[in-house]
Amino acid sequence: MxxxxxxxxxxxxxxxxxxxxxxxLIALLLGIPMIGLTTVDQGGVLRVASRWPALLAxxxxxxxxxxxxxxxxxxxxxxxxxxxxxxxxxxxxxxxAGGALLTGIGWAALAVALLLPIVFxxxxxxVDTATxxxxxxxxxxxxxxxxxxxxxxxxxYVAFYAVGAYxxxxxxxxxxxxxxxxxxxxxxxAAAFGIILGWPTLRLRGxxxxxxxxxxxxxxxxxxxxxxxxxxxxxxxxxxxxxxxxGLPFKPPGDAPTFASFFGLDYSxxxxxxxxxxLILGLALLTNLFVSRMRRLPAGRAWEAMREDEIACKAMGxxxxxxxxxxxxxxxxxxxxxxxxxxARQGFISPESFTFNESAIxxxxxxxxxxxxxxxxxxxxxxxxxxxxxxxDFAEYRxxxxxxxxxxxxxxxxxxxxxxxxxxxxxxxPGDGR
Amino acid sequence: xxxxxxQLINGLTLGAVYGLIAIGYTMVYGIIGMINFxxxxxxxxxxxxxxxxxTLLAGFGISSIPLALLLVLxxxxxxxxxxxxxxxxxxxxxxxxxTRLAPxxxxxGMSIFLQNMVQLTQGxxxxxxxxxLVGGIDLLTIDGFTVRLAYTQILIVIVTIALMxxxxxxxxxxxxxxxxxxxxxxxxxxxxLGINVDRTISLxxxxxxxxxxxAGVMVTVYYxxxxxxxxxxxxxxxxxxxxxxxxxxxxxxxxxxxxxxxxEAFWAAYLSAEYKDVATxxxxxxxxxxxxxxxxxxxxxxxx
Numbered sequence: 001m002x003x004x005x006x007x008x009x010x011x012x013x014x015x016x017x018x019x020x021x022x023x024x025l026i027a028l029l030l031g032i033p034m035i036g037l038t039t040v041d042q043g044g045v046l047r048v049a050s051r052w053p054a055l056l057a058x059x060x061x062x063x064x065x066x067x068x069x070x071x072x073x074x075x076x077x078x079x080x081x082x083x084x085x086x087x088x089x090x091x092x093x094x095x096x097a098g099g100a101l102l103t104g105i106g107w108a109a110l111a112v113a114l115l116l117p118i119v120f121x122x123x124x125x126x127v128d129t130a131t132x133x134x135x136x137x138x139x140x141x142x143x144x145x146x147x148x149x150x151x152x153x154x155x156x157y158v159a160f161y162a163v164g165a166y167x168x169x170x171x172x173x174x175x176x177x178x179x180x181x182x183x184x185x186x187x188x189x190a191a192a193f194g195i196i197l198g199w200p201t202l203r204l205r206g207x208x209x210x211x212x213x214x215x216x217x218x219x220x221x222x223x224x225x226x227x228x229x230x231x232x233x234x235x236x237x238x239x240x241x242x243x244x245x246x247g248l249p250f251k252p253p254g255d256a257p258t259f260a261s262f263f264g265l266d267y268s269x270x271x272x273x274x275x276x277x278x279l280i281l282g283l284a285l286l287t288n289l290f291v292s293r294m295r296r297l298p299a300g301r302a303w304e305a306m307r308e309d310e311i312a313c314k315a316m317g318x319x320x321x322x323x324x325x326x327x328x329x330x331x332x333x334x335x336x337x338x339x340x341x342x343x344a345r346q347g348f349i350s351p352e353s354f355t356f357n358e359s360a361i362x363x364x365x366x367x368x369x370x371x372x373x374x375x376x377x378x379x380x381x382x383x384x385x386x387x388x389x390x391x392x393d394f395a396e397y398r399x400x401x402x403x404x405x406x407x408x409x410x411x412x413x414x415x416x417x418x419x420x421x422x423x424x425x426x427x428x429x430p431g432d433g434r
Numbered sequence: 435x436x437x438x439x440x441q442l443i444n445g446l447t448l449g450a451v452y453g454l455i456a457i458g459y460t461m462v463y464g465i466i467g468m469i470n471f472x473x474x475x476x477x478x479x480x481x482x483x484x485x486x487x488x489t490l491l492a493g494f495g496i497s498s499i500p501l502a503l504l505l506v507l508x509x510x511x512x513x514x515x516x517x518x519x520x521x522x523x524x525x526x527x528x529x530x531x532x533t534r535l536a537p538x539x540x541x542x543g544m545s546i547f548l549q550n551m552v553q554l555t556q557g558x559x560x561x562x563x564x565x566x567l568v569g570g571i572d573l574l575t576i577d578g579f580t581v582r583l584a585y586t587q588i589l590i591v592i593v594t595i596a597l598m599x600x601x602x603x604x605x606x607x608x609x610x611x612x613x614x615x616x617x618x619x620x621x622x623x624x625x626x627l628g629i630n631v632d633r634t635i636s637l638x639x640x641x642x643x644x645x646x647x648x649a650g651v652m653v654t655v656y657y658x659x660x661x662x663x664x665x666x667x668x669x670x671x672x673x674x675x676x677x678x679x680x681x682x683x684x685x686x687x688x689x690x691x692x693x694x695x696x697x698e699a700f701w702a703a704y705l706s707a708e709y710k711d712v713a714t715x716x717x718x719x720x721x722x723x724x725x726x727x728x729x730x731x732x733x734x735x736x737x738x
Contacts (some may be wrong), residue, residue: 029516033483034555037490046489046563153538162602200723207469207720210538215670215715226708294489307535356666360546367539400550411528414536 020067023173027062031055070371106375113281117274127273131280131345133385135338138284139379140365142334145291148371149300150327151307152202157362158218160190160332162354164339169237169349170230179243183340191329203321217359222350236350240329243344245275276345283341287334288374294330303327304372318379357399364402368409396409436576441699447587447656449695450594454649455672456679456687457601458642464618464682465638466530471541472521474669476643480514480650481660482552485561492564497652499567503589503655510647518643519636520596521548527562527632545665553662560661567655589650597648597690597734604641605684614638618682671698674718680731 019357036055039046113130120126139161146154167186171177177185201212224231231237242250248259250272259271294300302323304311314320343349365384384402388395455477462470487506496502525544529537570584607612616624617634625631653668654660675694679686692712702710721728 026516026520029513030520033486033513034479034551037486038556039486039489039561040557041559041561043563046485046561048486048489048493147535151535153535153542155542169624197719200719202728204722207538208726209505209544210471211469211670211673212719212722215674215718216672218667218714222709222712237494360542363542364546367543371535396554397550399546400554403543403545403547403550407525407540407547410525410532410536410540410543414532 001041007067009255016067016070019070020063023066024059024063025431027059028055031058075113084157102375107141109375109378110285121270121274124270124273127270127277129389131273131277133196133381134277134280135342135345136285136362136381136385137378138280138287138338138341139335139362139371140381141287141291141374142283142331142338143362143366144372144374144377145294145303145327145334146331147292147366148373149307150303150324152324152328153207154213154331155210155356155359155363156213156215156220157331157335158354158356158359159213159217159220160194160335161339161342161358162351163190163193163332164336164373165343165349165354166224166231166237166339167336168340168343169240172241173237178241179340179344183337186340187333187336191333193329194329194332195325196342198325202324202328210254216360217354217356221351221354231351234351236348236352237343238348239252240343240346240349243279250275276341280341280345282338287337292374299326306335309387360399361402364406367406368402436574436579437579437703438580438700439573440579441703442678442696443581443583443587445615445696445699446692447590447695448699449675449692450590451649451652451656451691452668452675452694453688453691454594454597454645455668456675456691457684458646459673459676460679460681460684460687461614461638461642463676464483465614465635466526468526468537469541469673470521470526470639470642471538471669472525472544473642473646474665474667474672475545475552476514476517476665477646477650477668477672478520478660478662478665479517479548479552480510480643481649481654481664482556482561482650482662483510483513483647484651484654485563485660488563488566491650502566503651506683507648507651511644514647514650515542515640515643517548517643518639518646521643522636527635545669549665556662562659562661563654578644586652586656590656593648593652597645601684610634610637671714671720672710674721677718677728678721680728682732683728683730686728686730693721696699717724 032055036050036052038049038051040049066088097124113134116130117127139157143154143157146152146157164186167189168177168179168182171182171185172179197213197216201209225234227233244250245259248262250259250269258267259265259275265271295304302313302318303326305318306320306323310320341351346353361384365377365380368383369380371376384398387401388398421432455473458473458476459470462468462473484506485494487509488502490501491505496505507631512681521544525540526537529540540701567585569588570582570587572584573581585590591632605614613624613629613634616627616629617631617638621631653664671694672691675690676687678693679690694717697717698714701713705713
């Protein structure tokens, strides 16, 4: 190793204490107006209430945390320095990446997902929650194309979700279309919106795209709230028909053949839940297959190349705008599909379901899971959906924790927790024997 | 005619507030080349600090309006600039030199964090304060419609003009201003010349936050209600203002703010109040399509 390493002197305990004290002072200044003081509404008049013990705890936690962090980072730096010195002597091979392990976990997760409704066939709650998880998995995989693969920050992804949901809601309630007829139309509609939005903005810097998509998400929501004749306004669209099993509805036995009567089963409302579960599982798996195939096509490779270095891509003769536009439109289309399923499952949609918060949750899933990692999205969706189910406290603190986690992950591992960026091509030395 | 005049007054007031927030976006963009998504939430935090401070002062029995305003402004600017500093230190500084996407995502995370932090610590309900500055001047009456200039509007315009003057002086003729502009042009070269770049960037964030704090106090006085979500829409609008004026340009930010304020006021009065946000966002998209460098900005050349 020829590079000059300037080893920072390990900080002395006194220095660490001073540093932690400075942190505590900042924490105090931050905490006084937010934690220390608050206003409460007493019969229409505000009164100031104080929470000094909470503030004290916050400041103490910051002090201790900073102290520990500095200590740990000094320790780590010393160890890394020692290891690097040792590595110079041995130049040992780096351990192989755990790609095979991840693939194994992926297949195991799939097996669990397939067996889950059979094991819990009587438990509505489990199947219903699992369906919610899968909706987020599907949305995460869709957004992953845009953010993880193409590196375009889309902050209004929920708009495409809404376009899909409302397209199905309107087609089914106004024109009587079925789920399967509406699915491709809604996907195409969402993709068209993606192209309309992406066309003017994609040639600009990534930051602009982020804010434009943020604005677009808001435009769609405002239109849905105010254009009452089209969308039903804040009341939304009600009594959206549920999907049927190849024309066999999930209903108590009546005149027409139903799913239960056709297969000679006893009717149970759980059958529809389980069918919906398998439906979204199928859609999600199809998405996954589609995306992982796309990654191997020239278009998909261009996405990732564009993410890594746009100027180099342009120099190689890749049409930057078309590549970005295709990623954007495909991501939008997948969001639209998820929206159709959402509308069909709920039977009711309103602008309430399509706020910025929802976009933030989907983005958090992609970021926390590791941008570009399909399995990471599954794990992140599990955590995100299950955390609030654990209790009200978790539900309240959920978005706070996700915001903090997004910052920490960007600092600690910008690729995400499960990021494994496999090089698409490897240089093979002659005589490698393969 | 009278309605148009009234909307002109309202629009200019609103535009002044947007302009103050937009300066924070434009300065940060100029110096580190990223959009500080958490800036709108900094403004929201300052509005909450203002609410607490006004309530506290009322509790102490301070009834002099100028004194109360001055104290609240000072308190809000002080605490909010600490927030600005912390946001940069925690969420952006460790990511300098990281991938293109990382600081953007971190900024979004910070924005989500601040919003939820305020929601949890201050409550999700709308906070109304008792009116601080009431009354106004009736300018003229045409056909029974009285054009009214509220004292709060006069206050907002005067404070904005004073701040703009102070700011132009700060950036244009002080040592810090030269350091700041030098960092905008070339950070490495500036560092080589012995200027503490980290400190300059931190100060830039604090200045942006201080201006947002003033905007937050003004809005609290003007509207009298505050909730944890106001930062989101105000942030997008102020950003639109910064882009419209030419991002990186300080006079541009103010000009853009005034234009957005006017467009919004007239749109709400003559076309439809429900779609005024849509109008603003559409302007953003149109500007980016046809004149990405804005009205006063220079076109950006990307180099390897």
